[in-house]
Amino acid sequence: MGKASRGNAGKQESTRRPGAEWRAALWAVRHPGSLLVPGALGWGCAELGPVTMGVGAGAAAAAAGAWYRGHPDSFDRVVTPRVRSARRRWWTYRGGRWRKAMQDCELFTTHRKTGADHFPRVVKVRAHSPTVDTVWVELARGQSARSFTDRVEELCSALNVERIGIEKVKPRVVGLVVQHAEPFTEVIDAPEMPADSDAVDLSSIYLGDDEFGGDWRESLNGNHWFVAGATGAGKNSIGWSLLRTLAPLIRDGLVRLWVCDPKQMEFAKLAPIAHRYAATDEDCADLIADYVDDLKTAQQDLGGKGKRTLTVSVETPVNLLILDEMGALLAYGDYARDNRRNLAVVGSQGRSSGHHMVGFVQEPTKDTVPVRDLFTVRVCLRLTAAGQVDGVLGEDARLRGALADEIPNVPETAGIGYVVRPRTRVPMRVRAAYVDDREIDQLVNFVRTTTPSGRANLEVVA
């Protein structure tokens, strides 16, 4: 049961509530649209006549329809989230329904003199995706963010949603990140391997599906990738999907793999097709140092020719540094400092010469991966701590819906995580395609045994 407010001690308090007309006026001030929209329509009809207003409304609806059909990308980016947010605000979180949920969860307080119930107030709703909303809630007097975290199970059941993450936004405001449903219920098949290098587009590499049912693609051009996830989260499937797409380029000598594999598990299969492969601490440190030397040489060659773009050929290939267990390479051991320094060079200078890196890490803290800010594509799979999510995806990513720490630790969720959509900074739930052992062997055999069918010339933009 909600507890009586203890605030305002010593102040003379009335036992009466403000009158209904004042409460209605306050509601109208907080929801100006509820007066302005009908007011504007009424004024329009009176001044311009109902026919003109009808024609205007019809034209606006036709324009919206044309936009919806003609340019789905911009419509879905600009209009759909707003419409969805408004629908959720006035349907899922509308006054009566919200108050009922608060009552069911005992998330309200009762004024000890007037006996009036005070409910936490919904101040803003943003539905960035079909499955996740963020609801900003102003707490009732006497409540704290803890009141919500303690009752999160009850709240999920009262709102009939899958899970809720709680973020403290300001002293009296919490953000509820509400996940309605899990968009991914099936394992996604491994990407096909293109037969020829010409068929590979480095700026659009298929990694799996997004929550909207579309392809999840990332660009390798000009980017370094960072994949964070607790053990068993499915990090490797992202690496293998990338490698399957790159297979013909690896075979044709247009992409060279440099692999640091301290764990010596799955990536050990890359040893026969890698340009360089290392497993011990010392060998990994040598490999990374040599990678930086290679980068510097390529930079000088490009500079000497006065070029800003790399034309990929056997003589000037794309180089890909794969770092499994980055934490082990950067945080502990005799070579950690050298590795950190070298990777900072790759991170800041490698892109122009086609020297990319893909790093995998279980614990993405600033201490274990101090160079994480140099990675331009970041994937956040299941994590063990809420505080790590923003570290991977950027400030407020969790508040905007990236509930990576709430992904259940069960095999059915492997490969599920978040990326941030570049133009909107909104997290998007994705699932990586799953590459099984047979498909990994198929990739290695393809690179080792098939014959090149022609050389591609790829432009890598600096």
Ligand SMILES: Nc1ncnc2c1ncn2[C@@H]1O[C@H](COP(=O)(O)OP(=O)(O)OP(=O)(O)O)[C@@H](O)[C@H]1O
């Ligand atoms: N994309 C995926 N879809 C479905 N299942 C997956 C996916 N990726 C991995 N799995 C399953 O989850 C298990 C663990 O995956 P994986 O070894 O890639 O995790 P990880 O994050 O690399 O863990 P670790 O850091 O311990 O190596 C796999 O054996 C597989 O069964």
